[in-house]
Amino acid sequence: MAGISMRELADLLGVSTASVSVALRGKSGISEETRQRILEEAHRQGYDMGRLSAPDSKGLIEILDLTYRGHGAPPEDSLYYNQFLEAVSKELTRQGYQLSGPFAPSDPGFLSRPPADGVILLGAAATADQIRQYQTPAIPFVVTGISSDVPAADTVSHDNHAGIRSALHYLQQMGHTRIGYLRSLCMAPGEDRQQAWQYEMYRLQLTPGEILDISGEPDNTRPEILLGRLHDWLEHRLLKASAFLCDNDSLAAAFMRALRDKGLIPGRDISVVGFDDMPFAAFLEPPLTTVRTYEPELGIAAADLLLRCMERPGHSHWHIKVGTTFVERASVCKNEDSH
Numbered sequence: 001m002a003g004i005s006m007r008e009l010a011d012l013l014g015v016s017t018a019s020v021s022v023a024l025r026g027k028s029g030i031s032e033e034t035r036q037r038i039l040e041e042a043h044r045q046g047y048d049m050g051r052l053s054a055p056d057s058k059g060l061i062e063i064l065d066l067t068y069r070g071h072g073a074p075p076e077d078s079l080y081y082n083q084f085l086e087a088v089s090k091e092l093t094r095q096g097y098q099l100s101g102p103f104a105p106s107d108p109g110f111l112s113r114p115p116a117d118g119v120i121l122l123g124a125a126a127t128a129d130q131i132r133q134y135q136t137p138a139i140p141f142v143v144t145g146i147s148s149d150v151p152a153a154d155t156v157s158h159d160n161h162a163g164i165r166s167a168l169h170y171l172q173q174m175g176h177t178r179i180g181y182l183r184s185l186c187m188a189p190g191e192d193r194q195q196a197w198q199y200e201m202y203r204l205q206l207t208p209g210e211i212l213d214i215s216g217e218p219d220n221t222r223p224e225i226l227l228g229r230l231h232d233w234l235e236h237r238l239l240k241a242s243a244f245l246c247d248n249d250s251l252a253a254a255f256m257r258a259l260r261d262k263g264l265i266p267g268r269d270i271s272v273v274g275f276d277d278m279p280f281a282a283f284l285e286p287p288l289t290t291v292r293t294y295e296p297e298l299g300i301a302a303a304d305l306l307l308r309c310m311e312r313p314g315h316s317h318w319h320i321k322v323g324t325t326f327v328e329r330a331s332v333c334k335n336e337d338s339h
Helices: 006-013 017-025 032-045 049-053 079-094 128-134 160-173 188-203 223-235 249-261 279-283 295-311
Strands: 060-065 098-103 118-122 141-144 154-158 178-183 207-213 243-246 271-273 290-292 319-322 325-327
Touching: 006 017, 006 032, 017 032, 017 079, 017 098, 060 079, 079 098, 079 295, 118 128, 118 295, 141 295, 154 160, 154 188, 154 295, 160 188, 160 243, 160 271, 160 290, 160 325, 178 188, 178 249, 188 207, 207 243, 223 249, 243 249, 249 271, 249 279, 295 319
Parallel strands: 060 098, 060 118, 118 141, 141 154, 154 319, 178 207, 178 243, 243 271
Antiparallel strands: 290 325
16 A cells, blocks of 8 residues: 555554554664554555655644553553553644654663653652653653642543542442442542542442452452452451442452352342443443443543643643543342441
């Protein structure tokens, strides 16, 4: 296909446009396997490398990754990671800007990356001190995936609190008054969601049930490790909670499997609610009731906020929350024992 574009090449390979740009420009930020796959396909499809020397119309925006690269599985394998990058790339391209990255401090050549006019920092796993290290008064800066308590920073994040509130309100309507909580997320969203659960449980005058927090345990994203930990937790435990809220869908799926292995039926004996609405959630048995988050919208909001910051130097800081949607399926039943 002569004249194939970066976007078409990205769609063909199932990667983000940003990853294609990084590979074609010889920049760091993706795995060598992904780079070679992109370069080989670009050559096969006849990509015009002369396009890379075209002048930028407005400026260069870079993504700094202090969260995903170097934290377990390659981020390009993550659906949400790619959805976010694709949305940022589309929005910035539409606005006439060029995207570079994502870069991580551990990448070879990190210090020699091209100068940028603005920065989007993936900060869910970053500390406040790490974020301050990359803040430069001369370069507009937006942090994603972290709550608004970052000093002197513009932020964009999912409205985790509203999502938790909607889930607990629904469980209360279904007659559940003792609700447990399971956590495996170790980043800022995990802390944000657990704090929201604690606050809303108190506000709604609900009774906390059993709590399991494995967010600090190694390899807790590996299915066999996660399932084994849940088996151990349930082995000698008589659950008093009639429902459990899990801080992500993968944990909810593993919990439902562990309940079945113990002889309990999710959605009948124990109600389960997840968070994120991953693609597999609707295909679990029973289909998982969960809270949907919107990664593409998060990317668009981050790009738009950064451009707004670039247009208004010296502004007061903005904190954007991207809304969530409660998704009712079949993993929650009415609690007939409620008073």
